[in-house]
Amino acid sequence: MSLLEVRNLTVEFATSAGQFRAVEGVDVTLDKGEVLAIVGESGSGKSVSMLAVMGLLPWTATITADRMAFEGRDLREITPAERRKIIGKDIAMIFQEPMSSLNPCFTVGFQIKEALRQHLGLDRKARHNRAIELFEQVGIPAPEKRLNVFPHQMSGGMNQRVMIAMAIACNPKVLIADEPTTALDVTIQAQILDLLLELREKNGMALALITHDMGVVAETAERVAVHYAGQKVEEQPVAGLFGRPYHPYTAALLAALPERATSRILPTIPGVVPGQFDRPAGCLFAPRCAHASAICQTRPPLPRGADEGHARCHTPLLPDGKTVAAPIEEVSQ
Amino acid sequence: MSEQIVTARNLARHYEVKQGFLSAPATVRALSDVSFDLRPGQTLAVVGESGCGKSTLARLVTMIEEPTGGELRIKGEAVTRDHWASLRSSVQIVFQDPYGSLNPRQRISTILQEPLKINRPDMSAEERDRLAREKLALVGLRPEHYDRFPHMFSGGQRQRISIARALMLDPAILVLDEPISALDVSIQSQILNLLVELQERLGLAYLFISHDLSVVRHFCDDVIVMYLGRVVEQGPSKEVFANPRHPYTKALISATPRAVPGSGRKRIKLQGELPSPMDLIEGCPFAPRCWRVTDQCRKSRPELSGGAHGIACYNPED
Ligand SMILES: Nc1ncnc2c1ncn2[C@@H]1O[C@H](COP(=O)(O)OP(=O)(O)OP(=O)(O)O)[C@@H](O)[C@H]1O
Ligand SMILES: Nc1ncnc2c1ncn2[C@@H]1O[C@H](COP(=O)(O)OP(=O)(O)OP(=O)(O)O)[C@@H](O)[C@H]1O
Ligand SMILES: [Mg+2]
Ligand SMILES: [Mg+2]
Secondary structure, eight states: OOSEEEEEEEEEEEETTEEEEEEEEEEEEEOTTOEEEEEESTTSSHHHHHHHHHTOOOTTEEEEOSEEEETTEETTTSOHHHHHHHBTTTEEEEOSOHHHHSOTTSOHHHHHHHHHHHHHOOOHHHHHHHHHHHHHHTTOSSHHHHTTOOGGGSOHHHHHHHHHHHHHTTOOSEEEEESTTTTSOHHHHHHHHHHHHHHHHHHOOEEEEEOSOHHHHHHHOSEEEEEETTEEEEEEEHHHHHHOOOSHHHHHHHHTOGGGOSSSSOOOOOSOOOOSSOOOSSOTTGGGOTTOOHHHHHSOOOBOOGGGTTOBOSSOBOTTSSOBOOOHHHHHO | OTTOSEEEEEEEEEEEEOOTTTSOOEEEEEEEEEEEEEOTTOEEEEEESTTSSHHHHHHHHTTSSOOSEEEEEETTEEOOHHHHHHHHTTEEEEOSOTTTTSOTTSOHHHHHHHHHHHHOTTSOHHHHHHHHHHHHHHTTOOGGGTTOOGGGSOHHHHHHHHHHHHHTTOOSEEEEESTTTTSOHHHHHHHHHHHHHHHHHHOOEEEEEOSOHHHHHHHOSEEEEEETTEEEEEEEHHHHHHSOOSHHHHHHHHHSOOSOTTOOOOOOOOOSOOOOTTSOOSSOTTGGGOSSOOHHHHHSOOOOBSTTSEEOOSSOOO
16 A cells, blocks of 8 residues: 555646646655655646645645545545644645745744644653754754744745754655755755655655756656646656656756756757646647647547656657657557 | 956955844854956856855845945946945846746736836836837747736746846846746756847846756856855866865765766765854864864864965865
């Protein structure tokens, strides 16, 4: 049994211009001690899909899924009281925007101690000691002094570390880390990632890591899911994804890395991601895809098998990474 | 030298912070002794750990705040408060957050015209409109985007809008405070390409703040590495990356993750406590975490020396 299992998750928002589908048919499986990275286009529903699992989306969101289970129990069927015991404790999240998720009116020390009080029922002294220990673990200098400062008195990266300390405070079984290290320099980033991997070793914590940093993905993750326009378009073990991507979007994303650049002008993907009103009838990536054929314009592709990276694609890339086989339907015509 | 568009000499910015009701205020030395030159068409990167003073430097160069020490010259003129108004339009800033930095209730047209309304009050409405549309096209957005609201754009498009707004007053210098770290790789490269293109066409000078060393290496001519408010290494980016001499720079480069799974690289792990900018440190600020530390390092602070590729270290790597 997986620790976290989500099947066919779809999230729609009610907007003044009508329903907007932010997540479409996404599956997430996370086993004990596993590290899954989620990458992809800005606005492709990475954060929203995880916020849906946490139950933290606003009321304008409509969530549907065939299954959304933690330790075998569907999160939508348990009582609010049971839910509060799980969310924030067993499943914790490091939010993408630390500034907007810390309360500006309270010191950071108060906020972390409050979380410890609610979930673990520690006494005053134990809370204080644990808070200092956590601040040390995430590399906050002079932790004792920092407990008494307000979020606006610290730099962006320091607030991000406070958020991380709060998320790991109760030793979660699943940690969803949404861009946990974007505001940090690489030595601190390395320290934080080591800390998260250590928690995995020690407690069997599973980690879902949302990031744009492909270097972090390559060095931290075991499995990688690639999102585009609300869908998961590919999922592979990390070596396969970097070595032999099947979906043209994945390949284009990797080609855009400055690290792989051969000239000052970098390769980019032409066009923009489809909006609410110009969602294509077929493959969502087709309008920007160098390999799209007739069928891609009209029929939405289904995910392929694991041997082809679960790619949502009619024309997955061949090993040379440049060409595709003709789609089966066209050959048989 | 008239060729330089920005010259900074020993810039410093210290803050007084209150620590409770009774204790004396502490001084946060956010930035000390930063010197550099920036020429038109040149890109200078500022890297370093979180809280080392990068945004503080950005605020000084953009005249959002005044330095508490040192000298700043822009276009040859000394930057003092009475010159701010006349110099401000030459320096514009683009912030990290493409979501928070645009007013959600204003249309793109209003957002773009605002700097002109404030700084060029005599300009006619037609002329403002014409210039705003021109800048929108310059950053690769389409005419139909002109009357839309920010929430209708993707992160990358919003960052283009921020850049267009920064270009409205035809600045000579753009300060880019982590302009791409919130964006996905393909949009990052779009924005970087846009910046390269604008620099070639308009001869802009960039002060580029970033955590991503692979981007800095690709994109920047010179680099300043800061630690706890001070420069520890400074020089042409090619040289600094090829031959990092300060142990902190070396640690930074070695900790930069590479997009190659299973490369099994050894990275330098820093031990020891990160000092707080409120502490008064006698020696080298990096000494508590340095693996080459000697008694001398703990006693006195090494000055930046070594000319074009300068380092502040008693026992540099060779
Ligand atoms: N409350 C909301 N109401 C309407 N639309 C929303 C809301 N929250 C998010 N969205 C939209 O849902 C889509 C997915 O957003 P999400 O934040 O999940 O993207 P993401 O993949 O995390 O992107 P990024 O990499 O930029 O963080 C976006 O188009 C976003 O504008
Ligand atoms: N208004 C202020 N009052 C007191 N301290 C401040 C103020 N602004 C900044 N600081 C402190 O100055 C130091 C430098 O902050 P700055 O924002 O320049 O860091 P940074 O290098 O941009 O960090 P990051 O990478 O996290 O954005 C930090 O220790 C910060 O807490
Ligand atoms: Mg997100
Ligand atoms: Mg900053």
